[in-house]
Amino acid sequence: MAAPICSTGWRRYLLWLAHEHLEFRIPEIQSIAQAVGAHLEICDSGYDLKSHPFVELRLPSEEDARKIIGRSFLSRCLLELWGTGQTKEELHETLRDYPTDLSAPYMQKDTSFRYHVAAFGKTLTMKRKKDIIDALDFLPFQGRVDLKNAEHTFYILEDYGDDPTRTPEEPYRTFFGRWIGDGQRKLIDKYAVRKRHHIGETSMDAGLSFVMANMAATKRNSVVFDPFVGTGSLLVSSAHFGSYVMGTDIDSHIVHGWGRSTRHNKKWRGEDENIRANLRQYGLEHRYLDVLISDAARSVWRPCQLFDAIVTDPPYGIREASQRVGTKDNNFVREEDCDWHSPTKTAYTLSDLLTDLLNYAAQHLTVHGRLVYWLPVYRPDYTEHILPRHPCLRLVSNCEQVLSTDISRRLISMEKIREYQESDSAEIVVNPYREHNAIRDKYLLLAKEKKQKQRTKKDSQTKVTSSDSPIEES
Numbered sequence: 001m002a003a004p005i006c007s008t009g010w011r012r013y014l015l016w017l018a019h020e021h022l023e024f025r026i027p028e029i030q031s032i033a034q035a036v037g038a039h040l041e042i043c044d045s046g047y048d049l050k051s052h053p054f055v056e057l058r059l060p061s062e063e064d065a066r067k068i069i070g071r072s073f074l075s076r077c078l079l080e081l082w083g084t085g086q087t088k089e090e091l092h093e094t095l096r097d098y099p100t101d102l103s104a105p106y107m108q109k110d111t112s113f114r115y116h117v118a119a120f121g122k123t124l125t126m127k128r129k130k131d132i133i134d135a136l137d138f139l140p141f142q143g144r145v146d147l148k149n150a151e152h153t154f155y156i157l158e159d160y161g162d163d164p165t166r167t168p169e170e171p172y173r174t175f176f177g178r179w180i181g182d183g184q185r186k187l188i189d190k191y192a193v194r195k196r197h198h199i200g201e202t203s204m205d206a207g208l209s210f211v212m213a214n215m216a217a218t219k220r221n222s223v224v225f226d227p228f229v230g231t232g233s234l235l236v237s238s239a240h241f242g243s244y245v246m247g248t249d250i251d252s253h254i255v256h257g258w259g260r261s262t263r264h265n266k267k268w269r270g271e272d273e274n275i276r277a278n279l280r281q282y283g284l285e286h287r288y289l290d291v292l293i294s295d296a297a298r299s300v301w302r303p304c305q306l307f308d309a310i311v312t313d314p315p316y317g318i319r320e321a322s323q324r325v326g327t328k329d330n331n332f333v334r335e336e337d338c339d340w341h342s343p344t345k346t347a348y349t350l351s352d353l354l355t356d357l358l359n360y361a362a363q364h365l366t367v368h369g370r371l372v373y374w375l376p377v378y379r380p381d382y383t384e385h386i387l388p389r390h391p392c393l394r395l396v397s398n399c400e401q402v403l404s405t406d407i408s409r410r411l412i413s414m415e416k417i418r419e420y421q422e423s424d425s426a427e428i429v430v431n432p433y434r435e436h437n438a439i440r441d442k443y444l445l446l447a448k449e450k451k452q453k454q455r456t457k458k459d460s461q462t463k464v465t466s467s468d469s470p471i472e473e474s
Contacts, residue, residue: 010041010058011102011110012081013065014217016157017053018185019120021211024411025074026055028214031370031413032071035217035241038064051162053120053176057083062180069181071241073188073210079155084254086137091174093321094224095139106178107139112146114153121160122167132156136176152267153179184210191236197277198269200231200254200262201421204313208401209237211313215397215413217241217370223289227296227360230254232275234311239279239287243309247275248294250323250345255291295347297324297356303420305366314353315464316376316439324348350376350433354388358414358426365416370396375410378432385430387412392420406446407439 017025017153026042031041041058049055053076059065062080069078078462082103083094102177106113115136117129133156143151152260158171191206195200212234218224220242226234229247231254235270239245252261257273279288294300315322326346354375361371371393377386377400388399432438 010039010060011062012043013057013180014079014081014157014175015055015057015069016076016079017049017055018076018183019053021074021208021399021401022050023399024211024215024401025049025053027212027413028072028074029057030242031215031217032068033064035111035214035219036064036067036069036071040064045306052159052172052268053162054157054159054172054173062266063370065180069183071214072183073185073207073214074173075183076185077155079175080180081175083176084173084206085171087170088174091176092135092138095136095176098198104282106152107141110141111152112150113141113143113145114145115116115156116148116153117158119158119171120161121158121164122158122171124158129356132158136363137389155179176340183247185213187240191240193233193280196233196236197281198231198257198273198275199361202313202315203231204233206233206237209233212241212372212411213237213241214242214410216311216370218309218310218311222307224309224311225307225364226312227357228312228314229275229291230313232278234292234313235275235288235291236282236284238309238311239284240282242287242320244287244289245279246289246291247291248296248300250293250295250325251350252293295325295343296360298302299337299354299360299363300363303363305369306364307378308369309372310357310361310365310370311372313374314350314357322348322350322353324352349435350438351431353443354433355426355428358388358390358393359424360422361414362390362416362424362426367416369416369421371412371414371416373412375412377408377410378439378442379406379408382408382442383430386428386432388426388428390414390426391424392416392418404446407442 005341015029030040039060041057043058046056065080069075072328073454082098083091085091085094115133117124117132154176157175159173159175160167162170187210188207191210193203193206196203215226216238218238218241224235224238224243224245226247229235229249232247234244235247249255255275257269259269261267261269275291276285276288279285292300323345325343357373358371365371375387387395394417396415397411399411400408401411435441
């Protein structure tokens with residue numbers, strides 16, 4: 001039986017994780033802890049987190065616990081863990097052994113409480129819930145029961161695993177704990193892209209935008225920058241956490257909100273359809289610094305530390321072309337033509353884009369600042385050697401989001417660990433990104449092959465049907 005308090009005096013907490021973006025969940029919690037300045041210990045319970053979304057934490061204070069759950073978008077709730085067991089008897093034994101001095105403040109006559117019974121992997125009947133609550137009548141609660149506005153809520157969580165074809169009769173494990181707080185998943189609907197004033201073809205999903213801001217350890221009054229800002233989804237999520245935000249983009253139409261709308265029921269964009277309007281929509285305009293029309297391949301900043309975090313979703317050619325200012329022949333614009341000249345654009349290979357991004361981060365991030373970006377991957381070719389590297393940047397996390405059988409993208413988080421030197425440079429040891437539109441070409445080839453297989457299968461089924469049909473005699 002585990003002790004309620006470890007040798008350092010820290011209390012045990014149970015984190016109930018959301019069952020999505022499985023690889024992202026623990027790195028998000030660790031990054032949040034860094035952002036809020038909380039010390040965190042994740043305990044190894046032997047649980048497979050992909051099948052059982054419960055993880056035990058140790059934290060020095062309830063204040064730190066509330067700070068962490070108050071920012072998480074991949075957690076359902078956080079409990080102060082009082083007891084756990086693989087059987088009902090084990091659970092009750094751990095609850096009886098829980099220190100009285102820790103439980104007594106929540107059991108007084110002048111307090112109110114309620115139970116909340118829930119399960120993962122199974123729907124519990126009302127009878128089952130009642131039986132679970134009745135079995136806890138040995139707990140010395142003296143306060144009144146208040147189902148609507150209780151001062152203290154106690155959770156009983158049963159874990160049946162995530163395999164619906166093998167749901168056991170009894171849970172693998174049951175947890176009992178005092179509710180500390182819920183995750184922030186309700187905000188995902190409030191910030192949903194469909195409700196956004198200014199959107200585009202590549203606007204980042206609200207939930208993932210918040211996860212990226214958490215991975216970057218953004219915090220109040222820090223400065224966050226997006227070099228491929230698009231419609232500013234990542235600026236909105238970072239500003240929500242109190243950061244000042246700014247960005248650049250090479251596409252003046254998307255920055256200013258010019259041209260055709262991406263909404264199905266609207267032909268042209270409105271006059272006030274821009275990034276600043278998105279922040280104004282959520283009361284975050286005071287966190288908006290500026291957005292510049294600029295080529296990410298040509299830094300407009302002096303070589304110094306400017307940003308606490310760089311959070312971005314670079315274009316990789318599938319829905320948005322990757323481009324840079326230039327010409328095929330590298331011609332220069334005459335000085336007398338500069339006033340009216342509109343820069344032409346040329347291909348920007350992913351290889352150059354990624355190494356430029358890491359060099360850019362190494363120069364302009366503060367020490368311990370973070371770079372968070374998406375890396376497109378052809379899954380059969382993936383190895384850790386294709387990850388871009390830089391001597392100033394340390395890999396913090398590498399989380400995969402599967403898009404199809406063969407294509408995925410990885411959310412890469414890196415931390416600047418030392419000052420930049422002129423001799424420092426990014427590299428990709430095994431480089432699959434040298435060709436322009438390398439990922440796009442593979443994506444389209446796979447789609448073409450899939451379509452051809454479906455057509456061949458359909459033709460063969462048609463032939464079988466034709467051969468089985470009776471032949472009419474004349």
